[in-house]
Amino acid sequence: MFRSPSGLDPIIMGTVLLLLIEDDHALAQQVREQLEQDGHRVRWLANGDDALAEDPSPYALVILDLMLPGAGGLSILKSYRERSDTPILVLSAKQDAAIKVKALQLGADDYVTKPFWPEELAARIAARMRRPVLQREGVVELGELAIDLVQHAVRVRGEEVALTRVEFEVLASLARRGGGAVEREVLAEEALDPERDGTGRTLDVHVSRLRKKLGDCGASIRTIWGVGYRLEVAEA
Numbered sequence: 001m002f003r004s005p006s007g008l009d010p011i012i013m014g015t016v017l018l019l020l021i022e023d024d025h026a027l028a029q030q031v032r033e034q035l036e037q038d039g040h041r042v043r044w045l046a047n048g049d050d051a052l053a054e055d056p057s058p059y060a061l062v063i064l065d066l067m068l069p070g071a072g073g074l075s076i077l078k079s080y081r082e083r084s085d086t087p088i089l090v091l092s093a094k095q096d097a098a099i100k101v102k103a104l105q106l107g108a109d110d111y112v113t114k115p116f117w118p119e120e121l122a123a124r125i126a127a128r129m130r131r132p133v134l135q136r137e138g139v140v141e142l143g144e145l146a147i148d149l150v151q152h153a154v155r156v157r158g159e160e161v162a163l164t165r166v167e168f169e170v171l172a173s174l175a176r177r178g179g180g181a182v183e184r185e186v187l188a189e190e191a192l193d194p195e196r197d198g199t200g201r202t203l204d205v206h207v208s209r210l211r212k213k214l215g216d217c218g219a220s221i222r223t224i225w226g227v228g229y230r231l232e233v234a235e236a
Helices: 025-037 048-053 073-083 097-105 118-130 165-176 184-191 200-213 215-220
Strands: 017-021 041-045 061-065 088-092 110-113 134-136 139-142 145-148 153-156 159-161 221-224 228-231
Touching: 017 025, 025 041, 025 118, 048 073, 061 073, 073 088, 073 097, 088 097, 088 118, 097 110, 097 184, 110 118, 139 165, 145 165, 165 184, 165 200, 165 228, 184 200, 184 228, 200 215, 200 221, 215 221
Parallel strands: 017 041, 017 061, 061 088, 088 110
Antiparallel strands: 134 139, 139 145, 145 153, 153 159, 221 228
């Protein structure tokens, strides 16, 4: 399921502390070894109750399996998100779109299905670490974009941009993932009202209009063919 890559250079410079919550001991050991090879320190928990009692704040990122003994992964996700802005990457064998949508709605920043390649996990963690989301009092900041989730206000380089409700919800959904790909069905679920805004088939139209309104920053919304979209935030 998880094979050690050959010749994979560390992607993230500097040592950071990650929390791995996974009850499959063999898989957890392989993931832990790979992350430590990439220069990270890893704390590993195998029980949901222990994970629920853990404070997520000291960690740079949480890697969370959904199927655990004790407290379930979704309960842990909800609790962590209520207590901290620490990025959370979900690992799960569940490929049902409804489960993915639920996890993302509860605050997951990314969702990786099992089995997976180690290069993919390492790359997603690297992207997540390079593109931190700063959320304070309802404001998400990503590069030159500032999204006020309470006031529904968007600014590019300090200048406010007028968006429709759907355009704002699409941008907010992308921004919360901080560079992670968001599936089309997830964006449609979070942003569209089928009775007013059409179905997922109209999502491309809303994204096109959003890109135009954001001007030069509109190019940051990248199409991921066969998946959906992601917000590509330039590194500092």
